[in-house]
Amino acid sequence: MDTEFMRKFLPMYVKAAGLTLRLGAAGILLSLVVGAVCCWVRFAKVPVVRRVAGAYIELARNTPLLVxxxxxxxxxxxxxxxxxAETCAVTGLTFLGGAYMAEALRSGMEAVDPVQNEAGLCLxxxxxxxxxFVILPQALATAIPAIxxxxxxxxxxxxxxxxxALVDLMYVAKxxxxxxxxxDEALLMLTVAYLALLLPLSIAFSLLERRLRHAGFGRAV
Amino acid sequence: MEKTVLEIRNLTKRFDGAGVLNDISFSVREGEVIVIVGASGCGKSTLLRCINRLEQPDGGEILLDGKPVGGGDMVAVRRQIGMVFQSYDLFPHMDVLGNLSLGPVQALKRPKAEVEAEAKAALARVGLADKLHALPRQLSGGQKQRVALVRALLMHPRMLLLDEITAALDPEMVREVLNVVLDLARDGMTMLIVTHEMRFAEAVADRVIFLDGGHIAEEGAPDQFFHHPQTERARQFLNTFEFDSIKKS
Structure with a gap:
């Protein structure tokens, strides 16, 4: 292992990790917005639009992001x-992610007992x-692991x-x-860089999930 | 003569073309407790659900304090009609206090501190003073149902609709819930109760309505209905609760 080489090019990885994180975060947030809208038109049974949303979800989930x-x-x-290039990247990621988020949110909404809705209306x-106050807190608690x-x-x-041609982590390594x-050095640094980005995110979501379950959300006991 | 709280005129409801409620008419006076009985599928629950528009009626009219229900602002009407379900339906993500204060604070915009003080007192009256911060899943069925009753009461409704509220409970828990309902009846709460507990129905009712095939087949004082039913259908129905004729020896 050429540690001198690794030290020399570490700043390039850090910079690229910043780009990956920035575009990834933008894509994730926009995906949640698109997913929420899709989920809403399907649950509110908005005519025609819900079919369009359904078709979009199938299209996005069944074609590769690269394509x-x-x-x-x-x-x-x-x-x-x-x-x-950046706009394309975020748009593409949102196109793909919106469909996945829509499905995650839908699973959350479907897990809420319909009588909960009636109980709230009766109040x-x-x-x-x-x-x-009634539906979303329960739906999100169920959807958090999928999100x-x-x-x-x-x-x-x-x-x-x-x-x-975006200078992300993969680009730097290649x-x-x-x-x-x-x-060896380039790929090791690439692997470590992705781990450094994703492990904290995974752990954060696991903790959140455990907290929600501990707070008695949903049916999970 | 007490005021009429609820009046139902020629109510009709169909599911997929089949009539569930046919031409139902009756009225409920202030402080009156009406128990609705009948075999399952006779339309009892549908009747209650039409009153606060969880189901859309296909015909007829419902008047609350003389004003027609439906068409306009259902939210305002639902604030005046409390409903409790068989399956309790407490909000699982909130503690008991959260469940009790959500309606008064959000729907009625009352001050939180005032509502919470009232909730504490009301909870104590049903014997659950120590459950203020318990989560629904930590309560027994009977405790949950008492909380659900208090939740509906804190809205200070004009009347309560109780839809088989003891049907999912063990026998010893049925008693603790029904005692709360009996107390409410004594305090003059107007109630429309669907139940399969015939002894309770007899004890609590001012009037019994027997539904059969979507019609009111018989209507009368509990004494008369339970001991001298006028119709053959009512006699058959009441007989299903008797086991004397099929005793082993």
Missing amino acids: QLFFLYFGLPKVGIKLS GLTPAQNLR GANAVFLIKETSVFSAV DLIGMYYKT
């Missing part, structure tokens, strides 16, 4: 829409108050961003291997 990115980055300019709560798994999954998926043939 989605190529479509955005190389396909759209052909019809005159030119987006920056004279408005539908909005009922959603906020956490999706967040970790989405950050890992950012490793295809290098395909559209670059260093190509230039210096230090394959």
Whole structure:
């Protein structure tokens, strides 16, 4: 192991990790928004739109992110829409993640006993108050493990961003291997970098999940 | 002569074309306790659920204090009609105090401190003073159902709808819940009660309504209904609670 090499290029990894984290976080947050909207139109049974949401979810979940990115980055300019590499990356990640988040939120909503809704309405709560105080806290508690798994999954998926010339962790590793043939060092640092990003996230979600269960949320006892 | 709280006129409800409630009419006076009995599937629960619009009736009219229910603001109507279900349906993510104060604080916008003080006193009256901060899953069925009753009462409703509130309970817990309901009846709470506890029905009711096939087949004072039923259907129904005729020896 060439520790001198590793020390020299560590700043490049740190910088790339920053990009991975920044784009990943943006994608995750926007995915939650898209997922919430999709989940809402399906539960509120908004005509036509719910079918569109259903079709989108199937499309996004059954095509690879790399293909989605190529479509955005190389396909759209052909019809005159030119987006920056970062915009393409976040859009692609959101397109993919929105579908997964919609399904995670749906599983949470479906786990709430329909009678809970009636009990809230019978107390004279408005539908909005009922959603906020009765339904969502229970639905989110059930959905948290799936949301956490999706967040970790989405950050890992950012490793295809290098395909559209973004200098993320994967890009740096491939670059260093190509230039210096230090394959072992470059890949070790790549692995450690992803672990450094994702382990804390996984642990944070596990703790949150345990706390919610301890607080007596949902049916999990 | 007491005021009429609830009036139901020609209420009709169909599920997939089949009539569940046909032309139901009756009224409930202030402080009156009406028990609705009948075989399962006769429309008892549907009747209660139509009153606060958990189900949409297909025809007829429901008046609360003379004002038609439905069409307009159902939230306001539901604030005046409390309902308790068979399955308690406490909110599992809130402690007992949270369950009790959610409605008054959010729906009625009453001050939290005032509501919580009232909740504590009300809980003590049903023998659960020490359960203020317990979670629903830490309570027995009977305790949960008493909390659910208090939750409905803290809204200070005009009337209560009780939908088979003891059907999921063990016999010894049935008693503790029914005692609370008997107390409420004595205090003059207007109630519409669906139950299979015939002895309780006889004790608590001012009037009994027997539903059969979506119709009111018989209606009368509990004394008369339970001991001298007028219709053959009512006699058959009441006989299903007797085991004398099929004793082993």
